[in-house]
Amino acid sequence: MDLIGMYLRDALGEGCPVCRILRKYEESEIDTILYEHVNNPGVREKFKESLGLCTYHAWKTLGKAYSEPLLGPLGVAIIYEHMLRTYITYLERGETPEEGECFLCRLMEEKERSTVEAFAERIEELLPEYERSESVLCRHHYRMLLQILQRGDPTAAERLKMVQIEKLKILRERLGAFIDKFDYRAKERPTKEEISALPLTIEALKGLETGVTVKRTGNKKSRRVFPWR
Structure with missing residues (x-):
């Protein structure tokens, strides 16, 4: 590699x-x-x-x-x-x-495109690593990668699709378990994996907040709170 x-x-x-x-x-x-x-x-x-x-x-x-x-x-x-x-x-x-x-938005868009393209070019090496990892591509970057693979390597695209679905199912199970632990009858506390399932689910659906994400959604209003306000 x-x-x-x-x-x-x-x-x-x-x-x-x-x-x-x-x-x-x-x-x-x-x-x-x-x-x-x-x-x-x-x-x-x-x-x-x-x-x-x-x-x-x-x-x-x-x-x-x-x-x-x-x-x-x-x-x-x-x-x-x-x-x-x-x-x-x-x-x-x-x-x-x-x-x-x-x-800076322009630099971010260029970095996003080059990163996804580099992933696609090395899909044979990276897909097994991705499958074994705790990573879950967000909806947008999964779609970008899938579209590239569908044009150049349909077999890899199908494999990626199956891996992605399985990862999302595991995430849903963990999130469901996290919800169940709030039942008053539950005797166990949520595990670390179950606790992290909520932010990871949001990330899988919406991505992390970066310049490209904000620009793509058309919402540039800052929600940050600064000490002088």
């Missing part, structure tokens, strides 16, 4: 492996922006295309800045002071700027 295959295999721990990879990638890119690109002219031009980042990534970046003692809000303030000056300039010229595509 090559390095990319090993990287994908290592993501087969719990939940959707593609979502988990995307979440780590998103966090890494936000760190890179805050630690290295605050004053980068090229990145600043990309920011100007959308007057900063999209709503979701703007608030996520600010939350990250406040949560890291070594960062603080200064870098974000520098970026958005420039964006505010840019916006004022537009208005003074009598223009109302359109918000372009968030460059």
